Amino acid sequence: MPIHEKSLIRPENIISHENLEIDGIDVSGHWSTFIKPRVVTDYNEDTEEEIAALPGGEFIHRCWQCGSCTNSCTVNALDPEFNPRYWIYLARLGMEDELLRDKDRIWQCVSCNKCTYSCPRDVNPEGVMKAMSHWLELKGHTPTSPSMQFDEEFSGQVFETGRIEEGRIIRGFFKRTGQNLMQDWLVELVKRLIRGLPVKLLMTMGLANIFRPRTRGWGPAREAIEEYVAERKMADRKALGLDEPGIAEQESEQ
C-alpha cells in the first residue's frame, strides 16, 4: 500500500524521545522524531463503489492522483485542509475513518468546476464532492448540510410549480435552518434595495407570495418528477445497503 500522507504526520502518529541513543549514537532532539509505522486493516472495500453509485460519483475510479483538482480548487485556497484529491484517494482505498475526519468540510465545495476543468482524467471531481456529501448524509455520518437544505428547499419549489421565487426561497431556507431573517446585513441589503425601487421589492418579496410564479399545466410534469425522485432515492439507499427510510428518520427530518 502506498504511503497515506497526512495520516502519518499527525501528532498522535509521531514518536519523539527526549534522550535516545541508537547503536551508540546520540539521536536526541530533532533526530529522534519518528513517524509510527502503521498497517491499514480497517479499510472498507465498498466505499468507492458506494460513492460511485451516487449521482456525480460515477467516474471516481479514473483518478490517478495528479492533484490538479486540489491545486486549482477555490475552497482549498481559503482552507488548505479542503483537499479533493486526498478524499478521492481515501475513498478509493476505503479508509473511511480518515475520510470521516473531514466530514464537516466536504459539503463546502462551491461547485466552481475549476477541478473538473483541470482534471486530466475526466473524473468530474465536483460531482464526486457532491456524491461524497450525499454519502455522508445517507450513512448518517453528518446531519443534512446547510447546502443540502438549500438544495431541497429550492428543488421542492421547482418540482411543485415549475419555477422559483427568490423571496420565498430565502424565507423557506432561513426557516428550515432556524435562522433569523432580521440579520444586520440582510436588513441593510433590503434598505438599499428599497432605495432603488420599492415597487420591485413589493413584487418580489410580497406579491409573489400571493401570485406565485408558476408554469401552467405543470401537474403531469410534477407527478412524473416526484415519481422519478422517489425511485432515485430508493436506488441510492439500496446501493448503500440501507433500508427504506424508517419512521424514526422521517421524524428526525421534520
Next chain:
Amino acid sequence: MSEADGKYRRVAYYPGCALEGSGHAYDRSTKALGKELGLDLVEVENWNCCGAMEVKNIDPKLQTYLSSRVMSIAASEMGFDTVMAPCNGCYHNLKKAEHDLAEDPATVAVVERLSEKAGHETYKAGDIETIHALDWIREAIGEDGIRERVKNTLSGLKIANYYGCMYTRPRHIFPEKDQGPNSESTYEPHFMDDLLRAAGAEIVDYPLKTACCGGAHTLSDCDTSTKLVLNLLEAAEACGADVIATECPTCHSGLEMHQIRAETRYGRKTGVKMLYFTQLLGLALGIRPRKLGIHENVSDSRALLKEKGLA
C-alpha cells in the same frame, strides 16, 4: 458585416427565474438593448426553471430534463433553432443538457420518460443552439456595430470584466469555445471586454475574470461567499477599476450582497460598483438610465455615472 446574414436577429429568449427577481435590471436592460438594436427577443412560452445548481445536486438527469423542456418548447412549439439565455446558470444548464443528451443514453432515457409523462415533445439534441447574451450581441451587432452606434462613449470608465464560473467551465459543454481567433476562450474569456472596449471603456487587466464568487453557497455558507466576493472586489479596486461589469444575475447579486455583508460584518468597505454589461452598453448607445434599471441596482452607481457624464 454579420448583420447582413441576419444571424441571431430573432431568437427565443429564456430569461429564467432570477431575471424575474433579483436580476430584474438585467432583464430590463437586455430587452432595452434588443429594442434599440432592432433585435427580436421572443420569450419562450410558459417556461420552467432550468433546474439551476440545486436540482443538479439532487439529481443531474432531472436538471437535464428541466432544461430540455425549455428547449423542447422553443423548438417544437415555437419553431426556433436558437435560445438566448442571459443568465450564466441557465446558459450553462441548457448547454450541459445539450451535451448530455448527445453523449449519454441513460440521460436520454430519463428525459424521454419524463417528457412523455409530462405530455410534451421530447427534446432532441441538435435542435437548439443555446447562446449567451454576449454571443447574441457580438454576433448580431459586433464590435464594429457597437462602435458605429455609440452616442455616449464610456471613455474614462475603468472596467473589470467578471465572467464567473458557469460561462466557461467545464470546457466540454462548450464545444464552440477555444476554437482559435474569433471564438471565446474558456481560459481567458474576452467577449465582454471586446464589446465594452468598442463602447469606449478602458478595460483593466483583471486576473480574477473566471474566479468563483461562491454563488452556490451564497446563503448556506455566507462566510465563504463573503471571503470570495471580497477578494474579487478588492482585486478589482487594486487593478484600478471603477466598475465590475457582470453578465450573470447570480454573480451580480452575490457581489452586491456580500459587498454589504463584508462591510456590516467585517468592516471591509469597498466602493467598486457592479453594472450589467447590458446596462453599460445601453448607456453607451444613449438609452435612458431608468430604462436600463440602473436605479434598481443595489450597488448605487448613479453618482459615478454622473461624474463620468453618462447619466
